[in-house]
Amino acid sequence: MRQEIINNIAEICQKQGIDKAIISPGSRNAPLTLAFARHLKIQAYSISDERTAAFIAMGMAQAQRNPVALICTSGSASLNYAPAVAEAYFQEIPLVVITADRPPEWIDQWDGQTIRQENIYGKHVKKSYNVAVDLSHADAQWQTYRMINEAVVESMNGIKGPVHINIPFREPFYPEKSEKWEYDQNVKIIKSTVGEKKLAEKQICELQADIKEKQKLAFVLGQEDYNQLFLEDLDKVSQKHNIPIFADIISNGHELKNAIHLPDNICMKMLKESKSEEIPDLIISFGKSIISKNLKLFLRKNHIEQWHVREYHAFIADPFQALIKQIEEGPTPFLKHINKSSSSEFLKLWKDKNATAETKTNEFLRAQSFSEFSALQELIKNLPKDSHLHLANSLSVRYANFIGLKSQKGIKVWANRGTSGIDGSTSTALGHAMAHPDQNHFLITGDVAFFYDRNAFWHKYPYSNLKIILLNNQGGSIFRMIKGPNQQAELEEFFETEQKLDAKLLCSEFGIAHFSAHNSESFAFIKDKFIQYPHAAVIEIKTDSKINQKIFENFKNQLIS
Incomplete structure (x- = not known):
């Protein structure tokens, strides 16, 4: 395989926004290693342990809100990525996993460092891509460049997540000293433009009519890397309409004015006894999972109606066993539709419980x-x-x-x-x-x-x-x-x-x-x-x-x- 083609894979990744690559050493992936390590606009790191490498890459991608390239050799190296790939999939963190592979004719032939790598991550990646072994024809190169573009775009579009690109290599893996080293600055780049999802006026009216029937609303914040605008708007809506916000520690909602930041502590007692005035009529949830087991059990036990708001859904998640509406709209525009207030007594009740739980916790630990x-x-x-x-x-x-x-x-x-x-x-x-x-x-x-x-x-x-x-x-x-x-x-x-x-x-x-x-x-x-x-x-x-x-x-x- 010509090195210039592999160099262009790195060039496409960089032009699509990837500026970091985590590489684990090996020989089969040498063309990829050289292409990414020598690229002047990509910061490459060498991490020997593939399991560690994958989690470091995931941490970087999460911190930057941007995909990181993850590169390894053939064989069991790719399997060591699996725990981090699965974590990235369910946390919706963009990763571009590139695995070097043996040529297809050597699979199942007792050859060294050879396993079945195509689609190796199964349903724990958004999509898998398998590059052809022979890229000498111009059409094969066009297909490869299109796939690399698509893979990086796919990692960021809609629900973010990991993608897998499997590339088989035949020897030789290393360029000759005399070989010219370059990246094609004009390599084809395919960009994607995706608009916001917004509810139609009729749908908004129907939601507002349903909300008007409820007297005790509550928000539930699951884990999510929320943007600051959403948190600010949620804070305003919560204060305007007397709506408590159940926000355990992984939600990052602890600084909101109406945050109930100790729901696990509070609901431990409420699982044994709770009064009707303490139970919400409707919870509107955002984000993903919560860590508070007692809050989960409290919501399940009382069969509280739930609406879940997310712009994109990969599946229907019903962790409280009471989901009745899945609303596909961005959380920030959705907040504008809230035109119903809870009673101030309901909000005060929960804030008092939160203050009591905080006092009890502090007094206990001080003692x-x-x-x-x-x-x-x-x-x-x-x-x-x-x-x-x-x-x-x-x-x-x-x-x-x-x-x-x-x-x-x-x-x-x-x-x-x-x-x-x-x-x-x-x-x-x-x-x-x-x-x-x-x-x-x-x-x-x-x-x-x-x-x-x-x-x-x-x-x-x-x-x-x-x-x-x-x-x-x-x-x-x-x-x-x-x-x-x-x-x-x-x-x-x-x-x-x-x-x-x-x-x-x-x-x-x-x-x-x-x-x-x-x-x-x-x-x-x-x-x-x-x-x-x-x-x-x-x-x-x-x-x-x-x-x-x-x-x-x-x-x-x-x-x-």
Whole structure:
């Protein structure tokens, strides 16, 4: 295959807006590596571990709201991308995954690094493309360039997401020294223009007529990278019409005036008993998933009618089992149709509950001896203004949700809640930090997620703006908090997966500052130093999982008392 054709693939990607490429080393993908690494307008990174590489690319794409190219060799390398590809698909993050492949005649012939790569990601990409092995004919080149254009456009059009381009290569893979190196500045670029979806006047009138029959409206904000205009308009509509906004920590709605930012805390008690005046007649939801399990169960239990507003839908999502309208319009224009107010008593009732939950949470944690829960609250409270807060899955994101964010400090929250796996949390946060080196990034993670993703640090690129809050209770202690696994004899070995690792040696290996706290005195001494430290750092909060379990059980008992 002629190198100039591969160079033009990189040129098309760049002209379509891709300015970063994450490349994992290999030989079969050498033509792609050279094409992207030598392109003057593409910043290329070499990340050896493909699983790590894919999550770093996803973090960058999420941070920039722009696709990143992800390039690997043939064989199992492409399978290592799968966890991040699935996460990107459900979080709707644009990635352009380019895998080098063996020629088709060598598939299933016991040849090295050869697997069945066509459509390897199945239904977890928006679309898959397979490039022809022979591109000598002008029509084959035209087809390839058209496919590359389409793939990048597809990653950004409508519902964003990953796309896959599989390219088979025959040897030789490397250009001769005498070969001219160039990119065709006139290569064909196909742009896409997509207009806004708007409801017809008749549809708007029908919605307004339905809303008029409701007395108690509530908004639910799911996870989404909302633009500031929508949040400002939502704030105005909510205040004008007395509408509470259920906004748990991953929604980034915590600074809205009528935000109910502790719905998990509130609804824990309401699952046992709730009065009719507390139950909304209609919830209007935006975005994707929520983290608050008790809010989910409260909405399901009371069969509250739900409308869901999104400009584009890949499928019908009915997480509260009460969806009756799926409204395909942008959330910002939709807000203009709200012409019905809830009662001020309904809004006050929920805001009072939120204030009570906040007071109870703060009083409980202040009264505790040293624990990961109370230490985490202190660190969250002292995050610098305009920081990015990344939450690993399992117990970390749940602790943070019960603590909540309220201060007007411009803190933005990120979490891999597409598939909600523990893999890649550190790599994703690091991708964000590398994409925006001028901003502060903090990651809250548990020990299993942290050590599982240790290869996030295995590269040469700087990330001095990332600080990690590591909750090391020597295992996956969320299973100790859940009724079921915590009653089994196999709890510690097969559910908690007890481990005895310490992060000090890892930090030393990768040149990261390490702070450690195991009691109130050591924590008080280092917490401010950690937050103010000018380079990459880890604060390791060492606690006992059995004590953490008891504290968390007492916390939940206080909420329902």
